[in-house]
Structures are given as C-alpha cells and as structure tokens.
Amino acid sequence: MRPPDAILDERALSGPEAAERLAASSVLMIGAGGLGSPALAWLAAAGVGRFTIADGDVVDISNLQRQVLFETADIGRPKARAAWDRLRRSHPEAQIASLQKRLGPDDLAELASRHDVILDGSDNIATKLLANDAAVLSGKPLVYGGILRWSGQLTVVAPGSPCLRCLFPEPEGAAPMNCAEAGVIGALGGVVGSLMALAAARLLCGIPPGLEGVLLIVDALRAAPRRFEFARDPDCPLCGSHPAITRLRYSGGAQPACAAP
Numbered sequence: 001m002r003p004p005d006a007i008l009d010e011r012a013l014s015g016p017e018a019a020e021r022l023a024a025s026s027v028l029m030i031g032a033g034g035l036g037s038p039a040l041a042w043l044a045a046a047g048v049g050r051f052t053i054a055d056g057d058v059v060d061i062s063n064l065q066r067q068v069l070f071e072t073a074d075i076g077r078p079k080a081r082a083a084w085d086r087l088r089r090s091h092p093e094a095q096i097a098s099l100q101k102r103l104g105p106d107d108l109a110e111l112a113s114r115h116d117v118i119l120d121g122s123d124n125i126a127t128k129l130l131a132n133d134a135a136v137l138s139g140k141p142l143v144y145g146g147i148l149r150w151s152g153q154l155t156v157v158a159p160g161s162p163c164l165r166c167l168f169p170e171p172e173g174a175a176p177m178n179c180a181e182a183g184v185i186g187a188l189g190g191v192v193g194s195l196m197a198l199a200a201a202r203l204l205c206g207i208p209p210g211l212e213g214v215l216l217i218v219d220a221l222r223a224a225p226r227r228f229e230f231a232r233d234p235d236c237p238l239c240g241s242h243p244a245i246t247r248l249r250y251s252g253g254a255q256p257a258c259a260a261p
C-alpha cells in the first residue's frame, strides 16, 4: 500500500502508473442495475482491463430511469448481456465476461479468487452477505453500496477491516425492505455507484479508499453526506475472534439498505 499522503496526489489516480495498474486489474461486478451501471461505466472508462458482470435479471422499462447502461431496445434482454454489449462497444479493449445468473456460494468462492476487487450492487441481503463473506474469506476487498428512497450507503471491506456482519449484527428475521415498493431516486444510484467506482479505482491503484470501517451515508434530502465509523465486532461470526463462518453458504442477517433492481 502507498503511504497516506499519496491520497492527496492526484497523479496516483491519473498518471501512467495508475493507467498500467488499472489495465492489469480485474473487477467482479455483482449486479448491473442502478449501482452497477454507473460503477461499470466509470471503471471501464478509467481503463480497468477485465470485468465479470453477474446479474440474473432482465431489463424492464422501469429500470431505464436509473440503469443508465441500458436503452429502450434492451427491454427484455438479460442485464448482464446488455451491459456486456454496451461496454464492449465503448471500450473494446476491455476483457468482459457476463454471467446471466444470481450468484450462489460456489460461484462467489470461485469468482472472488479470480478478481482483484469485488463490487456489490446487488438487490438482496442474501447476495450482499455472500459477497461480504467471499471477500473476507478470500482476502479480496469489497466495495459495498446500497440505495433506498433518498438514502444511499457505501463502505469498503478490506483485509483487516470490519466487515458487513460487524455493521449489521442483528440476527435473521429483521424486517426486510421492499425496494421496488419503497422506490429509489435514479440519480442517487448514479452518485453512490460513482463513489463505488472511485473506491474501487483507489483500491486497484494501491490507495486506501478511506472507507474501511466507515459507512458513508449519502442523504439526498439533506444534500450532505455523513460518516458513521464502526469497529470490528469481536463476536462477529465471520471476522471475530472465534468465527463460525469458515466457508461460503447462505445465511441470515439484518437488512442493509438495498439497491433496487
């Protein structure tokens, strides 16, 4: 890792060394929706060399309000494939794989090992916890994002930092939120997705994002971000002193804010 003062050196993210590092890097994008669309667009434009895009949904007309990789002609097409098409047209030099499925434990265990950074823009708690567990167990950094109504969330789980299970420790059974009913602000997905891309680019360039152990809350009503610092929970079942989770499997947990599909 670079020293902290490199955070203030813009050349670290825009110079030739950064370009080389990004071109040699790989990103696993879970979800190509309201967060995945802007995150993928920015990371492809930044010159990241290899992507895997996983999404099990198809494009719906209601998605076009916020999922900016898609256009009217994509309605009914698998999102992973439509995103692949769009990014291949704009960035033909990138290696892009698409998976038209919701990732399970076996998928994530294998994919986490083959990518440098995991971005979670999924729309369900089971996948978010799996992504968290895959990151911790594989030692790969995770950029987590979520949006609901006027509020967005962002954090980074990196080796040695607290994880999502430290942040959301309540047991299974917490009331789930229905993103489709609650609604989301399209541009808020653009803000949080772009911040996810920035955090990922920093990780890929060896610059700590400053979001490890920090939940950044983007409140679109107050037009002001807030930082909520959290520490590792020694009783965390994943990264605590006596972990109960030692391999990937579906499991419960509290409900972080979600990203509408």
Ligand SMILES: [Zn+2]
Pocket: 162, 163, 164, 165, 166, 167, 232, 233, 236, 237, 238, 239, 240
């Ligand atoms: Zn933890």
